[in-house]
Amino acid sequence: MRRPQARRSPSPATAAPTTTNITKAFLTGFEAKTGIKVNLGDNASLALAKLQAAANPAQWDIVELDGPEYEVAVRQKPAAAL
Numbered sequence: 001m002r003r004p005q006a007r008r009s010p011s012p013a014t015a016a017p018t019t020t021n022i023t024k025a026f027l028t029g030f031e032a033k034t035g036i037k038v039n040l041g042d043n044a045s046l047a048l049a050k051l052q053a054a055a056n057p058a059q060w061d062i063v064e065l066d067g068p069e070y071e072v073a074v075r076q077k078p079a080a081a082l
Contacts, residue, residue: 049065
């Protein structure tokens with residue numbers, strides 16, 4: 001009988017297609033219609049998002065959080081401050 005293999009976190013090699021897909025699905029059309037250049041950043045966190053919200057002017061427009069940080073952000077509602 002075979003034991004199930006443990007799930008592994010995605011490697012950087014598998015993370016790149018996600019960025020490519022986001023760019024194709026959303027950013028290319030947005031940039032073409034608005035002329036606004038969008039740069040995707042890596043390693044965003046709730047703490048960094050709060051710093052950006054407090055900065056004047058903020059350098060970020062959108063932050064993507066996942067897992068526990070997303071749940072904490074929903075409870076704290078930091079987006080309401082933006």
